[in-house]
Amino acid sequence: MNTEREQQKNVITRRQLLRGGGVLACSTILVRLFPNALFARPGALSARAAAGYAPQGNQLEAMRAQMGATPIQSTKLADNLTLLMGPGGNVLVLHGPDGKIVVDSFVQPAWTKLKQALDGMGNAPIKLLIDTHWHFDHTDNYARFHDAGAVILAHENTKKRMSESHDLKPLGMHFDPSPANALPTQMFKDRHAMQANGEDLELGYIPPAHTDTDISVLYKKANVLHCGDVFFNGMYPFIDGETRGSITGQIAGADKLLKMADNNTKIVPGHGPLGDKAALTKYRDMLVTARKRVQKLKSSGKSEQEIVAAKPFADLDPAWGKGLFNGDAGAKARPYNRRLSGR
C-alpha cells in the first residue's frame, strides 16, 4: 500500500474504503437500531477516528472522480425506456416525442458521457429530470439539466435537504448547500401522476427509509419500478441516519415497493443490477433478519462493541457483503465504483 498516496486529500484508497465499509456496516445497520450509540454519542466518532477507522478530509471530489470513471452500460427495458448504469445511481430514460424524461443524473464527471447517451436517444429535448432522493450520486448534474432547459422534479424534502449543508461522517464527505440552479424546480408531497411518451408514470413518496426524501417511480405500461436507494440489489444498503433513514423505514419502504410490483415487474434499484420481485423480497428478508438478530443481542444486554464482535451478519456477508458495505472491515477489496454499480 502506498501510504503517501493514501494521505493525499483527494484519493480514496482501498484501505480507506474498507475502513469506511467496516464503519458503515455498523452505522447503517447497527447504529440505526441503537439510536443512542455510536455516532449519536458525543465523542464516539472521534474515538473511531482515533482508532483509524474514519476517512479523513472531504472525500466528495475523490468519490466523484472514482464513480465518474465508470463506463455507462445501457439496457433497453422497453422500446421507449432505457436503463443506464455505472457512474452513480441507476438512471432511467423515457424517450419519445414528448421529450426525454430522466430519473437521476449520475455524478458530475459523467455528464459528457450521459449527454452523449441521451443525444443517442433522438432529437427531442430533455424535458424533465425526476430525482429519487437528495444524495449527490443521484442529484449531481442538476445544474446541467437545469441549463439544458429541464424541469427538475423531486419530493419537497429534497429541496430542503439540498438547501442545507450536510456531513456524511462515516464517508468523510461534506456537502455545502446547493446553488440555486442546482435545486429542484417542481416539488410534490405524497404523489404525482403524469403521462408522457405513451407512458403513465406515478411518483410516490416513501416515508423515511434510506433518507427522508425517497420516492418511487412506476412506469405502469412498461411495468417498470425505479426504487431509488430504498433498494440496493444484492448488497447491504447505506442508510442515511443523518437525514432520518432507518432500517425499520427501509424495511417498510421495501414492503411498500413490493406491493407495487407483480412477478413480471422490472425493478430498478438505486444501486446494483436490474432486479425483480424475488430479488426485492430477498433483500427485504435480509434486512428483517439483520434487524431481528441485532435486536435479540441488544435485548440480551450486550453492548454495541459486543454485538459487533459477535458478528451477527457473518453468514450474510458472502451474499450481501460484496457491495460497498461489508459486514467486516477485513473483507476482500474491490474498486469502489464497481461496488456501487454492482458489476
Ligand SMILES: [Zn+2]
Ligand atoms: Zn442514496
